[in-house]
Amino acid sequence: MSGLSVGMLLFLVSVGMSLIFGVTRIVNLAHGAFYMVGAYLMVTLVELLPDRPWAFWVALLLAPVGVAVLGGVVEVGLLRLIYRRDPLLQLILTFGLILVIGTLVLLVWGPDNKSVPRPDALAGSVKIFGQPFPSYYLLVLVLAPLVAVALWLLFYRTRWGMLVRAATVDREMLGALGVNVAALYTQVFVFGSWLAGFGGALAAPTVAVALGMDGDVLTTAFVVVVIGGLGSFAGSFIGALLVGLLQSFGILIFPAVSIVLLFALMAVVLIVRPWGLLGRPDA
């Protein structure tokens, strides 16, 4: 069960990464940093807002918006300048952003670990199959699939979603048809950042909010999107569930090597189907 909720949080982060890749062809290595910023913003907002039951929910709404703004600044201020150049430069640039954002977080929030208290209504635990289960995880288990359904509706039932899907197939043709692709890039990047921020904010009460959480989530989210297929929405969902379950069972069975298990699974997928389980070749 906790494996499921870990998987759900992973899904939020990795679907954003996958979405950004699908449209802009950029693997945003700073995605984990965005997740971390989301968690830290949550810390600050919960502290700043008055101590009322609604404060947590307002913070949960606002923190991802802050990350989305950050994503917008990065896209418009930096990435837009180098879209026409070698894709590796974009990859290296987002790698550089990891260091910049990491240091800024250290300067703003300091080196100590932070924590976010769970809202009172969800502070306890419930019994499921006789096992105590933190009720906050139930919130994760409800919210993340809701987001997944909302995403599906967005991609398959709206004009914007249609444009996004079209862009993952053929960007040049979309531009030739008169769609403002540059604006679409920005929107997708901002939206993907929002998802990372939402994942971070939602995860904040379940983990120690600390420096270095960006690297952990980046590598796991990366495994998820590679297994599921970069740019594939359903692939992220399946990949996230697989990885979440594998992680929690792996820790029970082989505590020391659970992460190696993860990368081994990824290596196997890459060797058998380099474009991922549900991705398309030629990515």
Place this chain on the structure above:
Amino acid sequence: MGVALAVAPLVLPSFFLQLLTEIAIIGLFATAFNLLMGFGGMVSFGHAAYFALGAYTAALLVKRAGVPLLAALAAAPLVAAAGALLFGFFIVRLSHTYFAMLSLAFAQIVFTVIFKWKALTGGDDGLLDVWPPTFLKSPAAYYYFTLVIVGLCILALHAIVDSPFGYALKAVRENPRRARYIGIDVRRHQLAAFVISGAFSGVAGSLFAFYNGSVFPDFAYFTKSFEPLVVALLGGVQSFFGPLAGAFGFKILEWLISRQWPVYWPLVLGGIVVVVIVVLPSGFVGLVGGRRWRRQPAVKA
């Protein structure tokens, strides 16, 4: 230049000798890395893995098995090359983005194994007291020792770049399909370059282990993989000696900044990358030569 490096211990205080030793080591690391990036067109995000494999091999052999220093230094590149062969076999099957990401993933595996395998590697605490024998203990002696080994490695790498293999590698970088048509086995060349690059990264790691006197799991962490990348970008990836020049700039900058404001160093490091990529794509050496990224064939240094 050679004379200046040779007489340096006579005039410079030992602190600067240590700085020069570090510059030589990271210069070798970045040059090895650039064999892939500059000449093979393959960007590895996980080269720290081979640096760490070299460092840990040398440190473990000396500390746990009592092997003499030179034998340990000789074993380091072999283990690093074996690791590069194992991982590279899978990595070179992918291109561009996937190549970079899979190399990063394998490096994270190496980091995790080192971090968790406490019985062998000491885990988080690292391995301490890994010093060279007494005759190499003074900064000047170790400086000369490093200079000789790094010099030999650079010569070897230069010979490799200048060999038929090196030219075939550049052909693969410029146009893999055309390279295949003229009979070059693309994957085999890429894998060979990957293994060579990993082996020399291992040499750099082992030299650093004895310079530092200790080894830590951080050596394999992804921020370490970032160093040769920044150094090569700083110096210019299109020239063979660019990374060496970049190592000078990098270490001196690091010393100036981390002496005053250690917290800001990663910020500056990341900032340099962002600025170099957006404004100066051919590095600072490129400023002088005026060459552009990947637009012209690599020029023999």
